[in-house]
Amino acid sequence: MPPTARFLALGRRALVLWVLFALVHAWLGILNLIGPGQPFGDVLYVYPFWVERGLLDGQWVGIDTSWVYPLLALVPMLAAYAAGPEWYGTVWLGMVTALHAAAFLALLGARAIVPASRAAIAAGWMIFLLLLGPIALGRIDAVTVALGIVAVVLLPDHPRWAGALLAVGAWVKVWPAALLVAALIAVRRRVSVLVGAVVVSLAVVGVGLVLGAGAALFSAVTEQSARGLQVESPVATPWLWAAVAGQGGAQVAYDPALLTFQVLGAGTDLTAALTTPVLALVVIAVAVLGVLAVRRGVSEARLLPVLALALVMSLVLVNKVGSPQLASWVVVPVILGLLLQRRGGESFVVPAVLALAIAASTQVVYPVLYERLLALDPVLVLVLTVRNLLYLALWAWAVSRLAGLLRDPRRSGAYDSHKLTEGASS
Template sequence: MKFRTIGLWGAFLAVHILIAWQGWAYPSQPMGDVVLVYEPWSAAALSGGSIVGITEPWVYPQLALLPMLLTQLLAWPLTALVGMPGAYLIGWAVLITALDAVAFGVLVGRTGSAPRRSAGWFWTAALLLLGPIAMYRIDAVTVPLAVIGGFWLVKRPGVATVLLTIAAWIKIWPGALVLAAVVAAKSRMRVLLTAAAVSAATVVVLFLRGADRHLFGFLTEQTGRGLQIEAVAATPFMWMAHFGAASVDYSFDILTFQISAPGAEVLAAFLTPLMVLVTLAVVVLGAVKAMRGASFPRLFPPLTLAIVVTLIVTNKVGSPQFQTWLIAPVVLWIIFDRTRSGVPAGLVLALCGLTCLIYPLTYDALLRTELLPVLLLTVRNLLLVVLLVISTRALVRVPTSHISARR
């Protein structure tokens, strides 16, 4: 193993230790979801009580419960043998670090080519800038699965699709990589059939477990929620709240802070169909490029990033962990087409840093709609729109075989 690769591994693991500690040290309990909701959900399932997604509706796809249950297993020795407080949080940090390490090993390899090392440094920097939110959310489980799955799409499309589909059944966003692969990859039928088979098998197992009424509750549970304060579309309302013309209220139903203002509910209802329309437009653009002979390495990265950013920009929710979704598409862009990945990579790093400044560092002040955090949120959300424009422009500029032939 080369010295440069050893140094990269050292930095990657050191960052995980740092952000694990930040979860305990930073304000606003950035590890709160793990101990306040993941642990009780998994404990109830193990004790024979209610099982989220099976016996009651849930905001996540059902396979999200698996890493929560696995963390109970990792935490058991610390709890049962030494009675260590916070054992579940430690188990979660160990789980995420282990999953990331496996994906990092696949990405960088033993010696690590220049693009693979660059991708590794980008991932390390993104985690460092985003802070504890990059570890203490269910989304952190899906990032390494998305990295491995996206990386293997060319040489192992079947295995890659299995991983990506499982990731989508943990948190929906990795489905964007499956959708982009169906459009951009030559093995698109294999990808499509594999994803359908894995999803069908998952549905059958869940149905047999008794999830018939709540099988797709993770889709319907989100429809009635309001406009979350960190969403891109909520930015004007946060300025209204700063000047006293709107308010920030807590929803006990979905455990989040939302905007209360004239027009906010109407806009929230409009965002979901807008998301569908914009995503469809991006996919159609990618399909046109694919039909005209665009190569996978040039087409897949901007198409994937454009779809993922669309899911964030048009979302009525703006949770800070959404920024983790951007890591895998940019890692893959660096791997497949490093010379054109600089601008999106820089923007994503800036987004990670701004998001950490907003949550958890100034979140209490944001709830009071003070000037600095509202300004930081505005800049962050504007950069998300810029990233959508840049990724879409890159998609438009992807060369096709017809253009190459003329050249």
């Protein structure tokens, strides 16, 4: 093929990808606005309620009162209110789409010709969003996923900016802290990552204290610890099946304070109380494995994505909160692994396939058929159980690979950060 024709063909690749981006986000936006199951309920009713408590009543969540989210979650919620309550949902979708576009652009890279490997990863993300459904745009998690993707792309060449973005994400919703911990353990330029994260955190805490936040700055942790077992959480699965069978007094009940459905029954209170310390122990154990791998000389390209996936999946699996949007977290460490696998990292084909299956099974349960789940339809409970087993499989894959790196650290050596940003040429 002549060079000009090849250039035009590769240029069309970028156009096709952006058309795919537009179609996927348009479809998900339509599902949120007019689709069945009210998937946009939090954005249309809960987020504006929190914002108006501050604007109209002077009671700011996360500042004057405790809150389930860290302080910076208020920023996108306030931004979506810019055009007033009537346009809140539309502005939210526009804002999230713009953030996703920035992450999509980061994935494609700055070169005129998009490498085939980057194109495949970007297209895979769009397929993941499509399979996950409207929840992919209709929660605050969509903001943190975009920040996380940009951060993992920037990490090799700009670790300070990556650390700052991950800290911003953690102050919006805690889970990006898992990516930050993985970077601080596995990346050679960890001091730069730490500097970026500390600067952002000090700024947030300083502003919060000036605004009078006090202990409310850290209330997201205490608020989560007070929860019961949410219906969709992997930990709740045995009681969900007990409720289907009518055994042990197990049932599904609505918690009006937390706006969630939870399982009740013998042992649920004790399990809910133990889940948080067990989660902390699991995260610490995974982090220790990462530190040991560094000490044994495992390369960044092999360790970083596996450790990031293991930490993120620990937060998903050993968690009494099982909201469907937690499935959206999975894609960030998987994208990181796919970016690095061509340069000596672990193959991330299996995690990518599992992530797609997790997304699809999550949408089956929520939003359209969610009422059937709450009515304890055995088919829906089975689908949810399969989804939770997929979570377990992905966590087990990451932890087993992490243990394998400790057994076989020979393929070590730091990765060439320039290759990550340049990508492959074919």
